[in-house]
Amino acid sequence: MGTGSQLGLLCVVMHVPAEKLWKSVTSVSNAGAKKGRGKGAGRIRIRDLNRGQVIGVGKVNMLWPGLSAPVIRGRELLKQQRLPDDPERMEKLIKLRDSMTKFRRLKLSTIERGWSGTRMPGRSIGPPDPVADEEFTGFDTKVLQLRSLLIMKGTLGRTRNYQAMVVTGNGQGLAGFGLGRAKEAPAALRKAKNRAGKKLMHFDIYNGHTIFHDFFTAFGKTKIYVEKKNEGFGLSCHRAIKEICQAIGIKDLRAKVEGSHNLQHIVKAFFIGLLQQRTHQQLAEEKKLHLVEYKDENEYYPTVVASPSVVRTKDEIPKDETLDFIQYVMNDRVVLKKKKFPRFYETMxxxxxxxxxxxxxxxxxxxxxxxxxxxxxxxxxxxxxxxxxxxxxxx
Amino acid sequence: MSLHKFIHKNVVLQYNHFQLLAISSRKLSIIPSVYDGEQDPGPKFFSSGVQALLKRLTRPDFSKVFRKRTNSNRPVLKTPEYKFLTNEELQSEFSKANKTAARLLQMPPVVKVHQPINEVLSKDPALVGYDNTKYLFTDITFGVPNEDRLIVERDPDGTLQMCDHDTRKRLNQGRKVREPMMFADEEKLNGLLEAEKYEYILDRACIQYEPDELSYQKVTSITYQHVDMKTNYKLLRSTRHFGPLAFYLTWHQSMDNLMLELLQTGVIREAVLLMGLRQAIHEDIAFASDLNALVHQVLPMPVQASKPDSLSEVDIQLDNQCIDCVVKYIAKNSAMKSQQELALQGFREDYQQMVELSRGLRKAHGEA
Structure with a gap:
């Protein structure tokens, strides 16, 4: 390891076991470990210096019959002899040693990966397990949240638990979400997935692409304003809401989350909002008026989407009744639409x-x-x- | 290098040769016929009777009139709007939509091809040789319609005269100066016709040309003849081009194929209207008074978009009158007698069954 001039150092090295030497190189102080030192990309790892080395093969390329070569080859009895040196031997060894030390991130293909890196949220974990020979064909499950929880126990002290929230759906109106807790992450995911499979709900999708009307929904301190959108708009919303929409089969929608961004609350609020939707027929019956749709691409031709059994006349409608469709479906809640400021250069x-x-x-x-x-x-x-x-x- | 050039040239030549052959083999065989005779079709086309007949023959189906249109005015779709409406409000909305439909279905005018303008205003020999280029003068007053705008030219020989149509069109602007390739290149037009993009061709022709231009009338004539040849009338129904198509075919005495299509699809009332159109244009039908009375009866009836479920006695009586009228027409005026007779025979058999069915139903319900 050292040259002749470093004899003193060599002596020390010779008298200390490798284990201690490595510890002195790789150890991190307690305070440092708390700060997160000795983790990730810059971490020094213990190398196995014996890797790639074989007994009987060394710097000098000798042939040792019975150790690095057979004693008899054919009918000939092999003798000890020096073979020509392999100049690349040392390079190969060093390369092999270095290959262990580098920190490698687990790579995922772009299709497999979730919202970020190799973390679980956003990743697909397949359909729920079959229940009594009933298979979940066409279903796919997406992880929305996977986190570790610490619990204090009388006997064990602080223990780690994993909690997972997933959403499963077939993309054709059937979907459900589930929450699972376990000692290990995979078990938590499995529990959540199977629980989601058992709590499926059905949602009607308007024209196969969007919701029936705008709505407001809330859970705890989380408030969500959801807007119905035209075909081809896409999903412009929180990533968890996007995954839920894809599981259900909703293609176009805009949602704005206000207040708390607690993910579990967002999921619950959105599901509640979807469940509280009223179909066009229900709306027409509630109002006792025709519900008429106007589309720009059809030159605003009035298409009657729902008619009630009895239609009210103009005199029967009270003066203070809400007749604006959006205001009615939002339960008289008005969305604050902030005025757009001019770009900074426009006033110059x-x-x-x-x-x-x-x-x-x-x-x-x-x-x-x-x-x-x-x-x-x-x-x-x-x-x-x-x-x-x-x-x-x-x- | 030189060899390479030589080969390249030769290959190009051969390729060109091949292309020329291909064009000549697929040449369009339709000869356009335009409104350039003695008689002006304008007054007939614009007369209220003919307009009513043409609008009715268009058979407007609102699902096609208000179909989804995506064009440059509409780069992205918008979110639909919803309203709660009472019965009266809904009716007024429908009447508004009817007005929109009338705007969408407004027919391009059918007029005579324009005559060249040769109006010399003055000749000033004193200006001969003043300049070697033409001078154009135009009135740029705001609000003057393009067709009335004063546009004159002063020639190098001192003549001051009114401009001809192509110069007027250039100075009036608003359209592409160069003819689009689909009209300039016969092969391209042929391709569009083969793909049955009739509405696209006719719409584009309306944008590019004036209705009294020779090129417009040629393009539309070729398109109409192609539609007639392939019996593709249903592609132009519910569009603004069906009226001019029916007018064109009737004007050129070739509406019997359209009549045959009407009989085959069992729209006997429209067949009577088509006869009425022929009478209005050519006045060559012998039983004119009967026909006109029948046309007045049929016109206010609603459009038959699909086959009716049951027939009332009034309907049956009217349809029988129509059948009698068509029989007379086939005997005296038709150019496709045997085919139309066959089609009428088929229609009669179907119709008889329907009549019996609806009478039987009424009896079963105890209504008559």
Whole structure:
């Protein structure tokens, strides 16, 4: 390990066992460990220096019959002899040693990974286990939360428990969530998954893509405002709500969480909100009025989506009744829509100057595109008259 | 290098040769016929009787009129809106929607092809050789409609005259100066016709051309003939182009294929309306007074989008009158006698069954 000049050091090394030497290198003080030292990427690990070394093979490449080679090869009796040295032997050994020391993160494919890194939340853990030969075909379970809880016990002191919250669904209206606790994380996940499978709920999906109407829902200090959206809008909401929507089969929706962002409360609030939805027919019956849908892409043609059995006349409607659809389904709760402030540069004088200057060029982008479509390049109209003058080309 | 160039040139030449062959083999065989005769179709087309007939023949189906349209005005979809409405409010909303439908179904006008403008305002020999380019003068007053705008040109020989249509179109702006490829290249138009994109062609023609332009009438004529040839009338029904199509076919005495389609699909009342259209345009039907009386009876009736479930006695009487009328038409005016007779025979058999069924039902209910 050392050279001749470091004889003193060598002597010390020779008299201390490897175990102690390694400890002196890798140990972290108690205070340091509390701060999180000696963990993760910069951590020094104990290396097995014997790895890759074989008895009978050393720096000098000798052939030892009976140790590193057979005594008899064919009919010949092998003799001790020195073979040519392998110059790469040491390099290979060092490479092998180094390969153990590097800190490696567990890699997941982009399809498998969840919300972040290799952590469990957001990852899929397959369908719940079959109950009495009833298989959960088409179901998939997503982990929403996995955390460790510490409990004090009289005899054992502080013990660690794992708690998991998952949502399972078939993407066609059936979904449920479950909470599981166990000593180990996989067991907690399994418990939660199977509990979710036993608590399935059915939700109607409007036109196979969204909810029936906007709604407000709350659980504890968590408040959620949910908006119905058009086809192709996507899911613009908290990641847990997004996973729930995907499990149910809702494709377009916007949700805003206000107050506490406690994940379990968000999940419970959202499920309660979905369950408290009223179908269009129910709304029409409650109001005793036709419910009419207007879509921009259909030139706002009035489509009657639900009609009650008895329709009220105008005189029968009290003056102070809520007739606005959104206000009615939100139970007279008004969403605060904050006024958008102008961008910081829009109030500056230079922005007005820019706008005035840009006025002249405002259509140029379109013209360039059209010229490229028609001529394959940006060409002046004079080119048709004077084709020989096309040396100066704009690109 | 030179060899490479040579090969490249040769390959290109061969390729071009091949392409030329391909074009000539797939050449369009439809000869466009435009409204360029003695008679102007405008007054007939705009007369209220013909307009009513054409609108009724369009057979507007609101699910198609108000179908989902995604175009450049609508880059993203919007969230639908909902309202609680009483019966009266709903009715007023429907009447509003009817007005929108009328706007969406407004037919492109059918007029005569325009004549070239040759109006010399003055000749000033003193200006000969003043400049070697033309001068164009136009009225840029705000609010002057493009067709009435004063646009004149001063030629290098000193003549001051009104501009011709193509110059007027260029100066009036608003449309693409260059003709879109789908109209300029016959092969491309042919491809669109084969793909049955009739509505797209006709809409684009409306955007690019004026209705009295020769190019517009040629494109529409080719499209109408293609629709007629392939019996694809249902693709243009409920669109604003069905009226001009029916008018075109009737004007050029080739509406018998449309009549056959009406008989085959069992829309006997519309067959009578089509006869009424022919009478209004050509006045060549012998039993005109009977026909006109029948047309007045049929026009206020609701559109038959699908086959009715049961027939009342009034319906049966009206339909029988229609059948008699069609029989007379086939005997005297039709150009496709045998096929139309066969179709009518088929319709009659179906109709008889329906009549018996609905009478039997009424008897079973004890109504008559």
């Amino acid at each position: 004088p230079h922005y007005n100057i820019y706008l005035k200057k840009y006025e002249r060029y405002r259509n140029h982008e379109k013209i360039r595109l059209n010229l490229k479509i028609e001529n394959g390049e940006v060409k002046s109209f004079l080119n048709y008259k004077y084709p020989e003058e096309n040396d100066v080309k704009e690109t």
